[in-house]
Structure formats: structure tokens, C-alpha cells
Amino acid sequence: GDSVTQMEGPVTLSEEAFLTINCTYTATGYPSLFWYVQYPGEGLQLLLKATKADDKGSNKGFEATYRKETTSFHLEKGSVQVSDSAVYFCALSDRGSSNTGKLIFGQGTTLQVKP
Amino acid sequence: NAGVMQNPRHLVRRRGQEARLRCSPMKGHSHVYWYRQLPEEGLKFMVYLQKENIIDESGMPKERFSAEFPKEGPSILRIQQVVRGDSAAYFCASSPSTTGTDYGYTFGSGTRLTVV
Numbered sequence: 232g233d234s235v236t237q238m239e240g241p242v243t244l245s246e247e248a249f250l251t252i253n254c255t256y257t258a259t260g261y262p263s264l265f266w267y268v269q270y271p272g273e274g275l276q277l278l279l280k281a282t283k284a285d286d287k288g289s290n291k292g293f294e295a296t297y298r299k300e301t302t303s304f305h306l307e308k309g310s311v312q313v314s315d316s317a318v319y320f321c322a323l324s325d326r327g328s329s330n331t332g333k334l335i336f337g338q339g340t341t342l343q344v345k346p
Numbered sequence: 347n348a349g350v351m352q353n354p355r356h357l358v359r360r361r362g363q364e365a366r367l368r369c370s371p372m373k374g375h376s377h378v379y380w381y382r383q384l385p386e387e388g389l390k391f392m393v394y395l396q397k398e399n400i401i402d403e404s405g406m407p408k409e410r411f412s413a414e415f416p417k418e419g420p421s422i423l424r425i426q427q428v429v430r431g432d433s434a435a436y437f438c439a440s441s442p443s444t445t446g447t448d449y450g451y452t453f454g455s456g457t458r459l460t461v462v
Contacts, residue, residue, distance in 0.1 A: 267453075274352075274437055274455040275389070320388055331402045332441060333379060334451070336388035 233258040237321050237337035244311055244344050252306040252340045254295075254321035262323040264288075264297050264304040265334070269318045278306075278319070311344045318342070350375075350440050351420075352454035359428045359461050367423040367457045371440030378421045379451065380406075380413060383435040392436075395421060428461045435459075 238253040256264065263282045267275040279288030284299035293308045304321060321337040351370040359365050371378050376397050381389040391405040395415035406413065410428075415421040425432055435458045439451035 274453040276453070277451070331394050332377065333391045333394055333402065333405075334381075334389075335391070336381075338388040 233262070233323060233325055233335050235321050235323055235335055235337035237319075237340050240318075240339075240341040242340060242342050244342070246313055246344055246346050247310045248344075250306070250308040250311045250315075250342065252319055252321075252342070254304045254306065254337060256302050256304065256321075256323050258302075258323055258325075261299075262325065264295070265322045265324075266293070266295055266304070266306050267320045267322060267336075269320065269339070271317075275320065311342070313344045313346055316342055316344045350438055350452050350454035352436075352438050352457050354457060355455065357457055357459045359459065361429060361461055362427050365425040365428050365432070365459055365461075367425075367436050367438075367459070368420045369423070369438030369440075369454060370420040371438075372452055375440035375442050375452075377441040377443060378415050379439045379441070380421075380423050381437045381439065383437060383456075385434070389437060392423075425459075428459070430461050433459055433461045 234257045236255050265280045266278040268278045269275050279290040281288040281297035284297050287296045295304050295306045318339045318341050320339045322334045325333050353368050378395045380392040382392055383389045393406045393413045394402040398417050410426045412424045435456045437453050437456045439453045441451050
């Protein structure tokens, strides 16, 4: 079945450092891909998305490009801030035969940014 | 326009009791999804409902768990005879349609269930 694999955390960076969180997927068909962010004690917020190959999603300085040839959707940010400390989830939409719209999530990567 | 509303935010139940979790979708959204997040893990799909219909319950345990989304009122996730392993965060998400999910859901803030 479809699956998402993220790099393990925690990832600890200094403020203004460059961030990459790797995400690869396995899917039949052409799913949409998402990054969600979860701040402590809160629900998930959609950070960015891409619906087809070579699309680049971007928001709040974060970017990710849908790479069909490498089945990847790595999250990047050029200069992280302390306020970016959170758990980041990569996800894909399951467009299997039922196409019910359910999402398949990776296990999450904790990012801690130190001043 | 209020977001997806879940209540309660925190719920403590003793083993063997029932837990009822409520989710009110965004206005105009008729599709509701429930996910469970166990400690240190990602979210796992449980069930997908439309008004008065369960569409996909492939992720829901066969026993003790049930879900409904009545014509009027919130969606309810019910867990009977809770056990310690049910302790988790339960998140609800809503969407106006299945094709809308290609653009991402809106999640609620979750209900954190603790079974003691």
C-alpha cells in the first residue's frame, strides 16, 4: 500500500541555519503531497502542498518540490527561527480505487531551533 | 468562519468507561475524517464519514469503536470500555468534498484522551 517515510528526528539547529527534512513516498498513481506542522498541544496546520509532479509548494519561507522521478517531497527553509520549532509531518492523499481522500502520514520529524 | 471544533480538548476516563469525542466540521463541509495519533507517532486514519453515512472505516478497530455523523449535530467518535492503549490524541478534519482533499483538510485541535 501507499506509504510515507520521513527522516528521523529530532533535528536540532541554530537560528538562521538551513533546514532540510527529507520525505519519500510510495504510491500507486499520482497523489497530492503535503507538509503539515504541529505546534505543542495543538492540531495540525497545513503548511504547504503540491498536487502534481514538478509543482513547488511554498509558505512562510518553507518550500518543497514534488519530484516524481525520486518520489520525494523534501521540506526546506533557508533560515530557521526559534518559532519554527515544532513537529513536521509529510503526507500524501490516497487516490486508490476508493479515492476517499484519506491522508497517509509519515511518522513526523521534531525540529528544535536554538537561539 | 469558525474552524473545525472538537470537544472536549482533554478527556480522562477510567478503564471500562465510555469516551465520546465530538467534532463540528467547518460550515459548508459535509465530509469528516477521524485520525488517531499515538504518542511519538504520526496520524493514522480511522474513519471517513459523510452526513448519515460511513464511507470508509478501514482504519477503525472492529470492536469497541464506532462513529457517526448525523444529519443534525456534530460527528461523534465513541469508544466503549476504554483500555489504556486507547490513550492518544484524536483529531478530526473536514473537507467540502473528496476532491477538495487534494488541497488539504482543515484539522481541529484534537481531543487528548487519557485512560487511567
